[in-house]
Amino acid sequence: MSTDNDNRQVETTIMELLAPYNKQGVALAPDTDIAADLNIDSADVLNFVMEVEDAFDIDIPVNDLSDVRTVADLVALVQSRIGSA
Amino acid sequence: MPDLLKKYHKLKQRHDALVQLGTDAVQLVNEQLLSPTRAIINGRETVLAGTNNYLGLTFEPECIEAGRKALEEYGTGTTGSRIANGTYALHVALEQALAEFMGRQHCMVFSTGFQANLGMIAGLAGPKDTIFIDMDSHASIFDGCRLSGATVVLFRHNDVEHLRRRLKRHDAGEGGRLVIVEGLYSMLGDTAPLREIAALKQEFDFQLLVDEAHSFGVLGKHGRGLAEQEDVEQAVDFVVGTFSKSLGGIGGYAVSDHPDFDVLRYASRPYMFTAAPSPASMATTLCILRQIARRPQLRKKLWDNAALLHNGLKERGFELGHEAVSPVVAVICPTQEYAVAMWNALLQHGVYVNLALPPGTPKKLALLRCSVSAAHTAEEIETVLQAFVKARDAVATMQV
Ligand SMILES: Cc1ncc(COP(=O)(O)O)c(C=O)c1O
Numbered sequence: 001m002s003t004d005n006d007n008r009q010v011e012t013t014i015m016e017l018l019a020p021y022n023k024q025g026v027a028l029a030p031d032t033d034i035a036a037d038l039n040i041d042s043a044d045v046l047n048f049v050m051e052v053e054d055a056f057d058i059d060i061p062v063n064d065l066s067d068v069r070t071v072a073d074l075v076a077l078v079q080s081r082i083g084s085a
Numbered sequence: 086m087p088d089l090l091k092k093y094h095k096l097k098q099r100h101d102a103l104v105q106l107g108t109d110a111v112q113l114v115n116e117q118l119l120s121p122t123r124a125i126i127n128g129r130e131t132v133l134a135g136t137n138n139y140l141g142l143t144f145e146p147e148c149i150e151a152g153r154k155a156l157e158e159y160g161t162g163t164t165g166s167r168i169a170n171g172t173y174a175l176h177v178a179l180e181q182a183l184a185e186f187m188g189r190q191h192c193m194v195f196s197t198g199f200q201a202n203l204g205m206i207a208g209l210a211g212p213k214d215t216i217f218i219d220m221d222s223h224a225s226i227f228d229g230c231r232l233s234g235a236t237v238v239l240f241r242h243n244d245v246e247h248l249r250r251r252l253k254r255h256d257a258g259e260g261g262r263l264v265i266v267e268g269l270y271s272m273l274g275d276t277a278p279l280r281e282i283a284a285l286k287q288e289f290d291f292q293l294l295v296d297e298a299h300s301f302g303v304l305g306k307h308g309r310g311l312a313e314q315e316d317v318e319q320a321v322d323f324v325v326g327t328f329s330k331s332l333g334g335i336g337g338y339a340v341s342d343h344p345d346f347d348v349l350r351y352a353s354r355p356y357m358f359t360a361a362p363s364p365a366s367m368a369t370t371l372c373i374l375r376q377i378a379r380r381p382q383l384r385k386k387l388w389d390n391a392a393l394l395h396n397g398l399k400e401r402g403f404e405l406g407h408e409a410v411s412p413v414v415a416v417i418c419p420t421q422e423y424a425v426a427m428w429n430a431l432l433q434h435g436v437y438v439n440l441a442l443p444p445g446t447p448k449k450l451a452l453l454r455c456s457v458s459a460a461h462t463a464e465e466i467e468t469v470l471q472a473f474v475k476a477r478d479a480v481a482t483m484q485v
Contacts, residue, residue, distance in 0.1 A: 043444040046220060050241065059254055061215075062230070062237040 010056070010082075011075045017051045018071070030072035058082055103442075106422070107429030110440040120144055121333075121460040126437060134394075134455045134469045135439035137271075139303050139412050140373075140383045141460020143333040148372035155368030163361040167194075168351060171361030179371045183338050186374060187309055187324060191346040194338050196362050198298055198327025199225040200355045201337030203232055205294065205325050206265070208353030210235035213260035217251060217291070219243065219267070219277070221447045226265055226296065232355075235263075242270075242447060245281040252289040262291035268300030268311035272447050272454060273406035274413030276300070279311050283320035294323040302331025302377050303412055308384055331377065334370040336362045386459040387412055390466060394457050397470040403477075406452060415441070416453040416473070422485045424451035430476035436469050 015028050021040050053060050058081040068074050117125040121141040122133050165171035184192035195201035206229030210216050214235040221242040230237045240248040266277040297310035305313030312318045323341045328334040395410045406415030418424035428440040443449035
């Protein structure tokens with residue numbers, strides 16, 4: 001079971017990793033749409049996801065990414081992968 | 086309801102802006118072909134330095150004659166798939182010759198290399214399996230993975246340690262594992278660390294597929310590709326390739342020693358549900374394959390030419406995408422606009438190269454991608470080098 005505390009830690013790490021890709025300085029929130037709001041192209045999305053994978057020592061299959069739009073979606077996905085690892 | 090093409094608005098705007106700067110790179114027309122290395126483009130005789138025609142065999146009289154004969158004897162098209170009426174003696178002969186050339190038991194011929202990847206990857210892997218691919222893989226590898234329904238895990242380009250970590254972390258469960266890499270990567274001309282990847286098989290259980298599209302005919306003592314050069318053919322379970330580069334035709338193939346390989350002939354949909362490649366295409370490919378086997382000196386000429394272009398560009402101060410000499414020579418440009426301006430200036434100076442722009446390029450680089458041919462003369466390489474210098478001078482005055 002993931003606690004709110006775990007969630008917040010995952011979210012903080014993801015926000016930190018996302019910051020360098022946030023070239024327009026958009027205020028990051030759980031409902032920020034990673035590709036659309038931050039104007040990140042597909043190549044950078046993959047780079048960013050690899051950094052997330054390394055940070056949490058998990059694999060995020062490309063297939064699972066199609067359901068991810070927002071920071072909160074990614075936090076949930078990371079939690080589920082940590083859980084299954 | 087939104088118009089279905091509306092989603093491409095941003096893509097179209099970007100394209101339109103680039104076209105403003107000159108010729109439309111994606112709709113360029115070769116009005117006439119004069120030789121493997123020359124064409125008429127925009128009414129001007131142009132040296133072709135971006136064709137993937139590595140061995141320069143597209144105009145061999147013997148092979149043109151073989152194609153003509155096949156047209157006369159077998160007609161213009163097969164009008165059917167390999168599993169119905171589309172298999173001719175020529176398809177079987179080419180499959181046997183390719184298997185023999187590659188030193189493998191089995192070969193399947195596909196209608197394109199793109200389709201060979203779709204057919205092999207989706208044929209091999211299914212929803213319970215996991216595929217590990219290099220993140221700089223060709224579009225056909227990505228699409229084959231998607232078609233397979235398998236779990237797809239990316240690793241950083243040529244990063245064996247990254248792949249190793251992923252294999253270690255991965256619990257295969259009841260599914261199989263397939264690792265896919267390319268022999269020679271088409272954008273920067275670098276090769277996969279295949280020996281190290283093959284060595285991972287001693288630690289982890291997986292099957293290995295190598296796409297030798299650009300390395301067939303180019304690498305290895307006999308031209309079988311990177312696996313031959315690195316002496317790891319035993320560890321490679323499946324090789325995919327294309328006829329569209331060194332073999333100077335159109336079509337694709339896969340070879341393997343797997344005893345059950347032929348099951349893919351009635352399990353792999355991209356093989357089954359498309360027309361068999363045309364008779365003339367099979368005949369010219371077979372003829373060129375025999376020439377490649379017979380003329381190893383072509384490979385030496387290719388590498389000599391590659392060294393001329395690589396070293397020549399480096400001496401003239403251009404930044405290249407790969408340290409070592411390779412038949413793919415990519416010039417790195419500081420910006421997309423600069424690359425487009427250079428590309429147009431090169432064309433005006435009678436030289437065609439490939440314009441490769443992000444996001445489809447490695448590390449999102451803006452590239453002028455050259456590919457060298459054994460058919461290039463020293464004078465033609467010199468023309469390319471001079472055109473690069475003149476184009477750079479012209480672009481310097483344009484402030485892009
Ligand atoms: C690595 C790679 N695989 C597959 C293909 C597809 O080959 P084809 O042109 O025969 O469809 C290409 C080239 O286009 C390629 O570069």
